[in-house]
Structures are given as structure tokens and as C-alpha cells.
Amino acid sequence: xxxxxxxxxxxxxxxxxxxxxxxxxxxxxxxxxxxxxxxxxxxxxxxxxxxxxxxxxxxxxxxxxxxxxxxxxxxxxxxxxxxxxxxxxxxxxxxxxxxxxxxxxxxxxxxxxxxxxxxxxxxxxxxxxxxxxxxxxxxxxxxxxxxxxxxxxxxxxxxxxxxxxxxxxxxxxxxxxxxxxxxxxxxxxxxxxxxxxxxxxxxxxxxxxxxxxxxxxxxxxxxxxxxxxxxxxxxxxxxxxxx
Numbered sequence: 001x002x003x004x005x006x007x008x009x010x011x012x013x014x015x016x017x018x019x020x021x022x023x024x025x026x027x028x029x030x031x032x033x034x035x036x037x038x039x040x041x042x043x044x045x046x047x048x049x050x051x052x053x054x055x056x057x058x059x060x061x062x063x064x065x066x067x068x069x070x071x072x073x074x075x076x077x078x079x080x081x082x083x084x085x086x087x088x089x090x091x092x093x094x095x096x097x098x099x100x101x102x103x104x105x106x107x108x109x110x111x112x113x114x115x116x117x118x119x120x121x122x123x124x125x126x127x128x129x130x131x132x133x134x135x136x137x138x139x140x141x142x143x144x145x146x147x148x149x150x151x152x153x154x155x156x157x158x159x160x161x162x163x164x165x166x167x168x169x170x171x172x173x174x175x176x177x178x179x180x181x182x183x184x185x186x187x188x189x190x191x192x193x194x195x196x197x198x199x200x201x202x203x204x205x206x207x208x209x210x211x212x213x214x215x216x217x218x219x220x221x222x223x224x225x226x227x228x229x230x231x232x233x234x235x236x237x238x239x240x241x242x243x
Contacts, residue, residue: 004038004039004040004045004046006019006039009039009040009043009045012045014043014045018043019039019043021042022039022042022043023039025037025042025088026039026042028088028089037086074101075098075099075101076098078094078095078097078098078101079094079095079098081094082094082095082098125212126210126212126213130148130151130190130193130195130213131144131148133193133194133195134147134148134189134190134193134195137189137192137193138189143185143186143189144189146178146182146185146186147185147186147189147190149176150172150176150178150183150186150187150190151190151195151196151209151213153167153172153175153176154167154172154196154207154209155209155213155214157171157175158209158214161225162214163208163209163210163211163213163214163225163229163233164206164207164208165206165207165208165209167207168204168205168207169183169184169187169205169207187207195209195213196208196209197209197233197234199232199233199236208229208233210229211225211226211229
């Protein structure tokens with residue numbers, strides 16, 4: 001279908017005001033990086049053509065989404081919806097929402113992005129993930145069970161609404177009647193699978209667990225707890241494996 005000229009649009013009854021509004025919309029589309037529609041389409045005198053999309057829709061199958069955290073899923077859906085928006089203003093808002101969600105995403109925070117059922121000492125999902133990994137990584141089932149029991153003692157002695165354990169490795173040896181070699185093996189295994197991190201603070205090595213494995217207080221403050229953990233532990237500390 002040949003492109004309608006401004007003159008032809010005026011002859012068909014389109015007002016100058018509608019044409020000027022369509023031009024302003026085109027300018028907004030260019031600024032926002034959205035597909036620029038013709039004036040004829042914007043004033044309703046023509047139907048939009050299907051163009052090749054340089055940004056094809058991502059894989060939104062259940063299997064693909066399960067690989068992402070909840071925030072990543074929401075960000076992806078917002079981004080994909082922005083690509084389909086005919087309104088540049090709505091597309092901009094969708095992209096802004098996607099950006100905010102990406103900042104909250106699990107990939108930028110903590111691997112175990114679980115909320116459980118509210119205020120809990122150890123999230124059930126965290127337990128399940130750690131248990132599965134321990135049996136996969138440990139040389140024997142006995143070593144996996146030993147490390148699992150050590151982790152629950154670590155979580156038992158976390159500071160109030162904190163991810164830091166108040167007990168040292170030596171303290172844990174006394175509490176669990178475990179020798180130093182066994183304790184070192186269990187802690188190494190737990191750190192290997194991402195269940196804990198050990199951070200050098202002065203002369204001490206502080207054992208920490210993720211906010212998902214620790215009591216985190218009000219669920220609405222989970223984002224702040226994760227950010228504090230990232231700054232204090234991931235960026236501010238140095239784990240044994242990084243030395």
C-alpha cells in the first residue's frame with residue numbers, strides 16, 4: 001500500500017491538529033528508541049505493517065523462566081512488553097520498571113533468592129538447595145550429613161536478625177564434639193557449594209550465611225538485608241577461597 005501524503009490525509013478529513021499531534025508522537029518515538037509509526041497509522045488512516053523486529057522476543061517458556069530469579073523474570077517480562085507497546089510513553093515506563101527490577105534481581109544480589117513464608121530462621125527452600133548440593137558435592141553421604149549438621153548449628157548461633165555467626169570454627173568444634181580436621185572439611189564443603197562464606201575480620205574469620213538462610217526480620221526489609229550482606233560480606237570481606 002503506497003504511503004499516504006499529508007495532502008491526501010487532509011483530503012480524507014484528517015485535521016491539522018491531528019497531524020501535528022502525530023508528528024509529536026513520532027518525535028517521542030525517535031527519542032525513546034521505539035519503532036516510528038507513520039502519520040497515517042497514528043491518525044488511524046492506515047493499519048501498521050509488520051516489521052522485522054531487531055530485538056526478537058525472548059524465550060518465555062516455563063522452563064526458561066525457571067532458570068531466572070523472580071525479579072529477573074519480572075524484568076524480562078517488562079522488557080518484552082516494552083517491545084510490543086505502541087505507545088512510546090508506556091514503553092518508556094515499562095523499560096524503567098524493568099531497570100528497577102533488574103537492580104533487585106537475584107543475579108545482582110544473592111543466589112538463594114527465597115522468601116519462604118515470612119519470618120523464618122532457615123528458609124525451607126534454602127535447606128532443600130543446600131541439602132541437594134551437599135549430597136552431590138561430598139565424597140560420601142556421611143560427609144554431606146556432617147556438613148549439614150554443622151550448618152544448622154551455624155544458623156542456630158546467628159546474631160539477632162543477622163547473617164553472621166557468633167561462633168568461631170573452634171567454638172563449633174566444642175559444640176558439636178568435632179575435631180578440627182573434620183570441621184575444616186565441613187566448612188570447606190559448605191563454602192564450596194555457596195551455603196556459607198568466611199570473611200577475615202582482624203584476627204578472626206567470621207562465618208556468614210546468606211540472608212535467605214538467616215533470620216532476616218520483616219520480609220519487607222529483605223532487599224536492605226541483601227544489600228547489607230553484599231556490601232559487608234561479598235565486597236567488604238575476603239573469603240578463604242579468594243586468598
